[in-house]
Amino acid sequence: xxxxxxxxxxxxxxxxxxxxxxxxxxxxxxxxxxxxxxxxxxxxxxxxxxxxxxxxxxxxxxxxxxxxxxxxxxxxxxxxxxxxxxxxxxxxxxxxxxxxxxxxxxxxxxxxxxxxxxxxxxxxxxxxxxxxxxxxxxxxxxxxxxxxxxxxxxxxxxxxxxxxxxxxxxxxxxxxxxxxxxxxxxxxxxxxxxxxxxxxxxxxxxxxxxxxxxxxxxxxxxxxxxxxxxxxxxxxxxxxxxxxxxxxxxxxxxxxxxxxxxxxxxxxxxxxxxxxxxxxxxxxxxxxxxxxxxxxxxxxxxxxxxxxxxxxxxxxxxxxxxxxxxxxxxxxxxxxxxxxxxxxxxxxxxxxxxxxxxxxxxxxxxxxxxxxxxxxxxxxxxxxxxxxxxxxxxxxxxxxxxxxxxxxxxxxxxxxxxxxxxxxxxxxxxx
Numbered sequence: 001x002x003x004x005x006x007x008x009x010x011x012x013x014x015x016x017x018x019x020x021x022x023x024x025x026x027x028x029x030x031x032x033x034x035x036x037x038x039x040x041x042x043x044x045x046x047x048x049x050x051x052x053x054x055x056x057x058x059x060x061x062x063x064x065x066x067x068x069x070x071x072x073x074x075x076x077x078x079x080x081x082x083x084x085x086x087x088x089x090x091x092x093x094x095x096x097x098x099x100x101x102x103x104x105x106x107x108x109x110x111x112x113x114x115x116x117x118x119x120x121x122x123x124x125x126x127x128x129x130x131x132x133x134x135x136x137x138x139x140x141x142x143x144x145x146x147x148x149x150x151x152x153x154x155x156x157x158x159x160x161x162x163x164x165x166x167x168x169x170x171x172x173x174x175x176x177x178x179x180x181x182x183x184x185x186x187x188x189x190x191x192x193x194x195x196x197x198x199x200x201x202x203x204x205x206x207x208x209x210x211x212x213x214x215x216x217x218x219x220x221x222x223x224x225x226x227x228x229x230x231x232x233x234x235x236x237x238x239x240x241x242x243x244x245x246x247x248x249x250x251x252x253x254x255x256x257x258x259x260x261x262x263x264x265x266x267x268x269x270x271x272x273x274x275x276x277x278x279x280x281x282x283x284x285x286x287x288x289x290x291x292x293x294x295x296x297x298x299x300x301x302x303x304x305x306x307x308x309x310x311x312x313x314x315x316x317x318x319x320x321x322x323x324x325x326x327x328x329x330x331x332x333x334x335x336x337x338x339x340x341x342x343x344x345x346x347x348x349x350x351x352x353x354x355x356x357x358x359x360x361x362x363x364x365x366x367x368x369x370x371x372x373x374x375x376x377x378x379x380x381x382x383x384x385x386x387x388x389x390x391x392x393x394x395x396x397x398x399x400x401x402x403x404x405x406x407x408x409x410x411x412x413x414x415x416x417x418x419x420x421x422x423x424x425x426x427x428x429x430x431x
Contacts, residue, residue, distance in 0.1 A: 015052025040277030053219030059272030088144020144191030209249020211272025223360025224403030
């Protein structure tokens with residue numbers, strides 16, 4: 001395979017991350033990935049031909065990455081290209097899926113599985129089966145909005161009925177849906193339940209990671225959404241043990257934004273870096289289940305870290321996004337600590353740096369346990385130590401409800417040095 005210094009990605013999966021498929025894109029260790037990403041969540045959710053709930057980029061093979069290594073991903077830039085989008089709470093439509101509406105949509109009339117569709121008009125009955133012309137959407141909104149963005153992509157405003165219907169009439173144009181994307185634009189539904197609401201924009205990636213060790217629907221490559229696959233009746237049903245093959249690339253953590261560094265496990269040769277599901281904004285938890293999905297241009301740089309033996313991702317957020325207790329200490333704070341040490345006749349003070357471990361699970365309690373276990377296993381320390389450090393020098397923060405968290409704490413430099421991460425962390429936080 002001919003590795004390139006920079007690869008430009010504009011091809012997408014059918015919703016399945018399959019480690020058995022040859023990767024079409026190959027990038028050099030230290031090289032760059034530039035991608036035009038498609039909107040996530042709702043567009044794919046009303047496009048039954050997509051089998052994963054999202055439409056992420058085809059994975060990129062990173063030269064030199066072997067199973068057991070890690071791939072460090074520098075998020076250089078994220079730029080929204082959409083002018084508008086739509087989102088809201090979802091409700092599956094009975095009779096239009098086999099076990100999971102994200103994965104196995106079925107036409108209720110001709111019973112075709114994952115059929116192709118056509119758009120006829122606007123509104124929530126506009127998605128029709130190409131085979132028999134019946135209304136086929138597997139999801140509808142319970143409460144939803146259409147939101148437009150200013151030219152600088154700094155502020156959004158939810159639209160009234162007339163404006164939402166104007167956007168719906170030319171959905172692919174307003175959403176800037178990439179040419180090779182097959183998803184139906186969600187603005188077609190023209191939702192307008194809360195017009196006139198302002199929102200600040202801060203873009204991030206809901207999907208960024210490496211290819212799992214077994215074929216998984218992209219939105220289910222996580223410990224919470226992956227629960228839907230356990231004993232599922234469709235082609236991608238798995239056991240609870242097989243869910244360990246996930247890489248947690250679907251995180252919906254709003255701190256995965258420009259300037260952050262994500263360190264991902266390699267569970268297949270070449271790693272298979274993929275991305276998508278860009279959001280214009282999201283509060284912690286993505287509590288509505290969905291947020292404002294947009295198309296955009298993303299620039300990444302990748303670097304292979306040998307023999308890291310990660311189970312899940314590690315995040316180095318931008319300093320602004322760190323919990324207050326996990327921010328690097330100032331020089332004045334260090335002076336105060338040294339004075340305390342002299343007062344108590346102590347010789348040593350730990351040098352500390354921030355680090356965040358991603359944990360996922362069926363619920364937030366399980367996700368927290370998973371994140372703490374990953375931290376303890378990585379540093380070869382006890383879970384009670386992780387608990388204490390996260391309590392006085394960090395925080396447990398919700399990425400996505402129901403089951404994605406970050407376990408963040410200040411770790412001793414000796415721990416990071418032993419794992420080959422000290423220089424990386426110091427570079428991120430200018431220490």
